[in-house]
Amino acid sequence: MSRERDGGRESGSSRGARWAIARRELRSLRSEKTIILALTIQLFIAAFSSFLVVGLVSLYDPGSVDGYRTEVAVTGDDPDTLLAVAEERDGVAAEYYDDRGAAYQAFESGRVTAVLDANRNDDGRLSVRVTAPEEGIQTTLLVVQLRDTLERVERVERERNADAGRLERAPLPVPEEVGSSPYVGFTYTVxxxxxxxxxxFISGSIAVDSLIEERQRGTLELLRVAPLSLADVIDAKLLATAGLAPIQAIAWLLLLSANGTSIAGPAALIVLVAALSLFVVAGGVAVALWAPDRRQAQLLYSVATVGALVVATVLPEHPANTVAKFAIGTPTGTTWALLGIYCLLGVAAFLALRAGVGRLDPDSL
Known part of the structure; x- marks a missing residue:
């Protein structure tokens, strides 16, 4: 009976010590100005998303903004296709110049913002040479607008060549154009x-900095007091840091909803963030335990993060697409399967870290 009571007191004391370390970890974030600034920026974006989306969309899709028109000069020996496409687009106003020199003179004087020189090669291919200003925000908007126009010209040329039988081999079928709001696309995919x-990613960086700082100051040894082991200390710090991301995700989703952005599957998104956070933070803790100093630890963590992003590009579905599908309520079987894989990866990373810490010599830290 006495032994059981002692065991109960020890277990309660151990849990209390873990919570104390977790609270200490969270309180220490208040002194990290960089982290507070990052959180504040994210809070601002989420709180004013409906206003920011309009401005940001106008940067990467100027044609979506009512009243924006790009004045361009079209010249060359075969401008018909380019003129026809430009006439269909609301954001492009094209004027034909039969004299190439006059077109470039209009560009130099500022009457037009770009010159599109369209010529047909000997093999029948349409070549378009674009002359635009060298730098400035206007150039950025212009390039995006002209890129969409030239992509449309390319589609028209492919369809025309396929119908005329000019190609030796039949090309792949041209996918149908799908109309969609750029605001919706930007909100859910970006x-x-x-x-x-x-x-x-910020939670993983916090874990790296926190553990490296504990090691350099020698306070990690002080935390290893009875009844806590090194594994208990690492667990408390890991779970406290990994829990920040899903909490932030809940806050951001609530703010987005308040701004009129409907989220169809918030629970799945929170589970996804929690799984990825556990996986990334466990990796960050592992780096901090085995790296010799802060600079190398942060370098290894950054390289590992970039590597994970590269690996994500070869997945059947990119994580950003997974988020978008859950948000708009169109998850597929692949989407749910990837969510399960992310959860398994998070749990596996946590268990692997615990096993590694159990074999680690505390005196080596």
């Missing part, structure tokens, strides 16, 4: 993944 993935 803004939402950014808000959900940034806390994950």
């Amino acid at each position: 803004l939402l993944p950014l808000l959900l993935f940034l806390p994950v």
Whole structure:
């Protein structure tokens, strides 16, 4: 009876010590100005998303903004296709110049913002040479607008060549154009993944810095007091840091909803963020335990993060697409399977870290 009571007191004391370390870890974040600034920026983006989306979309898709028109000069010996496509687009106003020199003179004087010189090669291919300003925000907007126009010209040329039988081999069928709002596309494929993935990477960086600082100051040894082992200390710090990302994800989703951005599957998104956070933070803790100093630890963590992003590009579905599908309510079987894989990876990383810490010599830290 006495032994059981002692065991109960020891277990309660151990849990209390873990919570104390976790609270200490979270309180220490208040002194990290960089982390606080990053959180504040994310909070601002989530809180004012409906206003920011309009401005940000206008940067990468100027044609989506009512009233924006790009004045361009079209010249060359075969401008018909280019003129026809430009006439269909709301954001491009094309004027034909039969004199190439006059077109470039209009560009130099500022009457037009670009010159598109369209010529047909001997093999029948349409070649378009674009002359645009060298630098400035206007150039950025212009390039994006002209890129969409030239992509449309390319589609028209492919369809025309296929119908005329000019090709020796039949090309792949041209996919049908799908009309969609650029605001919806930007919100669910750029803004939402950014808000959900940034806390994950920041949490991993926090874990690296925290453990490296504990090692350099020698305070990690002081935390290893009865009844806590090194594994208990690492668990408390890991879970406290990994829990930040899903908490932030909940806050961001609530703010997005308040701004009119509907989220169809918030529970799945929170589980996804929690799984990725556990995986990334466990990797960050492992780096901090085995790296000799802060500089090398952060370098290894950054390289590992970039490597994970590269690996994500070969997955059947990119994590950003997974987020978008859950958010708009169109998850497929692959989407759910990848969510399960992310959860398994998070748990496996946590168990592997615990096994590695159990074999680690505390005196080597």
